[in-house]
Amino acid sequence: MPRGRGELRIPCSARNDGSRPGVPMLTTEENELLTRVGPGTPAGELLRRYWHPVGMLPNLTEGTPTKHVRLLGEDLVLFRDRSGRVGLLADHCSHRGASLLYGRVEERGIACAYHGWLYDTAGHCLETPAELPDSNFYLTVKHRAYPVQEYCGLYWGYLGPLPAPTLPRYDITEDYPIKSVGEMAELTCNWLQFVEQNVDQVHAFILHQDVGSNMDKGKDDPTLNTTRGQIDQLVSLVYTEAPFGIKRRQIRVNGYDETNLIVFPSAHRIYNQLSIKVPLDDTHTRQYHIEVAPPDGPDEHSGLNGSNRDIRYVADNGAAEGKSPPQAAHPFARYRMDRLRFQDFMALETPGPIFDRRGEHLSTSDAGVALLRTMLKREIEKVQQGLDPLGVIRDPNQEPIDTCMQSYAEVIRQFPRTGRALSRGGAG
Numbered sequence: 001m002p003r004g005r006g007e008l009r010i011p012c013s014a015r016n017d018g019s020r021p022g023v024p025m026l027t028t029e030e031n032e033l034l035t036r037v038g039p040g041t042p043a044g045e046l047l048r049r050y051w052h053p054v055g056m057l058p059n060l061t062e063g064t065p066t067k068h069v070r071l072l073g074e075d076l077v078l079f080r081d082r083s084g085r086v087g088l089l090a091d092h093c094s095h096r097g098a099s100l101l102y103g104r105v106e107e108r109g110i111a112c113a114y115h116g117w118l119y120d121t122a123g124h125c126l127e128t129p130a131e132l133p134d135s136n137f138y139l140t141v142k143h144r145a146y147p148v149q150e151y152c153g154l155y156w157g158y159l160g161p162l163p164a165p166t167l168p169r170y171d172i173t174e175d176y177p178i179k180s181v182g183e184m185a186e187l188t189c190n191w192l193q194f195v196e197q198n199v200d201q202v203h204a205f206i207l208h209q210d211v212g213s214n215m216d217k218g219k220d221d222p223t224l225n226t227t228r229g230q231i232d233q234l235v236s237l238v239y240t241e242a243p244f245g246i247k248r249r250q251i252r253v254n255g256y257d258e259t260n261l262i263v264f265p266s267a268h269r270i271y272n273q274l275s276i277k278v279p280l281d282d283t284h285t286r287q288y289h290i291e292v293a294p295p296d297g298p299d300e301h302s303g304l305n306g307s308n309r310d311i312r313y314v315a316d317n318g319a320a321e322g323k324s325p326p327q328a329a330h331p332f333a334r335y336r337m338d339r340l341r342f343q344d345f346m347a348l349e350t351p352g353p354i355f356d357r358r359g360e361h362l363s364t365s366d367a368g369v370a371l372l373r374t375m376l377k378r379e380i381e382k383v384q385q386g387l388d389p390l391g392v393i394r395d396p397n398q399e400p401i402d403t404c405m406q407s408y409a410e411v412i413r414q415f416p417r418t419g420r421a422l423s424r425g426g427a428g
């Protein structure tokens, strides 16, 4: 029997005063603490302890060896030199500020197009061609440079203090063949709005009530009440802290029982997809996704182990498709509401570029949001004490992160219509 009104139980391991209805959750100072991502900000310093995707492998070609990257409020240039080395440098040349996006790559690195200062991938200046031949001036110049790695068809950058931690590996990307990798259009919203949507799964039963694939909805269970949507299909949602993030377990009336992992601080394994939210700056966020073949048969478990063979690359402009005019945001844009991901875009952007959480009223169904914020505050404090925050890996032999793929395998066996990757760019 579907539950009646008032029977919604969403147990959670974390509760605080903010989970009571009608209590404003965050002060202005707390909101700033959790949302600002630039250098020197508390959340920015936390986020700098992790690797973030900065592009897809096909973004760099012989003809176009540079790519502009915006990450954590910094303007950067990703490039591949003619020796095959990949670098991530501050965009503005150390000489007089021209963009290295227009630099000429050669075997030793990238030379600024303006006066030819040449930098290697570590930011060493190797040449200042307009100086006298015997000048050692170039030795005094060190350009800001960050480590880059390739994994799963993506370039990953790290902006934090050295030594950089190990790039995380995941069971989903290590044990299953990668089918596609996607770089989504940027959304005009702060990173926390995006991540909070992943720990706010009740929204799927209301916001996405009319896009049936997400609900495994058949002809026999039409939405009877648009206010309640599919919420009466939900028995429980439980958010619990796990070694690498937050486990989200959802049980529905029809026996659907699925657990996935929100990987701290900004990724999510949902169905056969790992989605990663990248904070570009305070008010813009981009999502990347890695989609694997669902575990339909034993042959598909051969796995590419993070390699980039046979991957389909998707540059998705969904954010622009989902609203009109495409470059506008709320209240100047009108959002489409006929697709799951566009519905999510509406919910992510309309609170504003940085949602002012002083006005919110968290309820019991926001227990996951409360848990995430509690963890963020705690991990920010750890960084301020000089400690590694949750999920930073130093051991290169660390086992891949367990994102509960066993649960997914069981779901897709029982509910094959439900357990496929979400529409590209949707947050869940």
Ligand code: FES
Residues within 6 Å of the ligand: 093, 094, 095, 096, 097, 098, 112, 113, 114, 115, 116, 117
């Ligand atoms: S501005 Fe780059 S070399 Fe002068």
Ligand SMILES: [Fe+2]
Residues within 6 Å of the ligand: 203, 204, 207, 208, 344, 426, 427, 428
């Ligand atoms: Fe959603």
